[in-house]
Amino acid sequence: MTLPPAAPRVLVTREEPAALADAVARAGGNPVLLPLLVTRWLAFELPGRRAIEDYDWVAFTSARGLEALARRAHEQSAPWPPATRAAAVGDRTAHELQAQGWMPECTSESSTAAGLVECMLQQNIFGARILFPCSAIAEGTLPDGLRRAGASVDVVPVYTTESAWVAAPEQLPFLTSQLAAALSRGCIPTCASPSAVRALVDLASAAGVLDVLRRSTVAVLGPTTATTARDHGLRAVEADGRTLACLARKAVELGRSVPQSS
Numbered sequence: 001m002t003l004p005p006a007a008p009r010v011l012v013t014r015e016e017p018a019a020l021a022d023a024v025a026r027a028g029g030n031p032v033l034l035p036l037l038v039t040r041w042l043a044f045e046l047p048g049r050r051a052i053e054d055y056d057w058v059a060f061t062s063a064r065g066l067e068a069l070a071r072r073a074h075e076q077s078a079p080w081p082p083a084t085r086a087a088a089v090g091d092r093t094a095h096e097l098q099a100q101g102w103m104p105e106c107t108s109e110s111s112t113a114a115g116l117v118e119c120m121l122q123q124n125i126f127g128a129r130i131l132f133p134c135s136a137i138a139e140g141t142l143p144d145g146l147r148r149a150g151a152s153v154d155v156v157p158v159y160t161t162e163s164a165w166v167a168a169p170e171q172l173p174f175l176t177s178q179l180a181a182a183l184s185r186g187c188i189p190t191c192a193s194p195s196a197v198r199a200l201v202d203l204a205s206a207a208g209v210l211d212v213l214r215r216s217t218v219a220v221l222g223p224t225t226a227t228t229a230r231d232h233g234l235r236a237v238e239a240d241g242r243t244l245a246c247l248a249r250k251a252v253e254l255g256r257s258v259p260q261s262s
Contacts, residue, residue, distance in 0.1 A: 006030075008255020010219075010248070011179075011187040013196050015039060015161075020190065023248035029255060032187050034178050036199040037161050039064060041071070042136060047154050052082040055154075056128040057106075059120065061089045061113050061142060063096040065133035068158035070100060084131075087123075089116040090242065111242040112222065113138075117145035126150035136160040137195065139224070163199040176207035183212050186258040188251045191236075192221040192244070194228040201232045217258070219251035 007030040012020050021031035073080045081102035088094040088104040090111030097104045108115035128151045136157040143153040165172040191197045204213040220226045220236045229236035239246040
């Protein structure tokens, strides 16, 4: 009797792993959860004591920016949702806006800052004042692109992403042992952001398995993440699309060619 092959193991490193883990399971894989990132919220004020309603647009490249504005509005008992037009990167962020009662008037097809710039350029933004609540480590793709089109953009960092062990160093021994064990069992690591790549490399170095990681194949989401992974010496394979489902399918596909140990 021939036993069916074991489901490929896929290492899920996202801060909120449930969505990707579910996608991996639906694709026929076995998700192994190892969240490597945490969000740290930043205190912020809008430039010139402005209110959100003083802007023509608010541009969101992540749901985190939306959550930060919603938190601030709640703390200040400000009206919510604002009357300002909103632009969202991809369907996931657009759905988060809708859940908050804020209907986006511009949603990019691709989940990239460049895609959102292209979408907003169709909205006659010359002379518009745009608020961009973002990560402290966000790239300049969106504000630079909108400014070239004649818009005024206020970039406001509202959160940052850190490795999970920065605020909780006592977790590091557990995380290093879990990563080493996962790699030894043939897990396919996944990274959905450049921050995840850097955290994974740092953890592998701390665990003494960086060479093992570099011999492994890593499934990544998007060209920016792929470039960061390759810059760190990883064998990155980009998902065939920009959704978590695409990332899950690519990771499971890669895992089927890797021997799975018990």
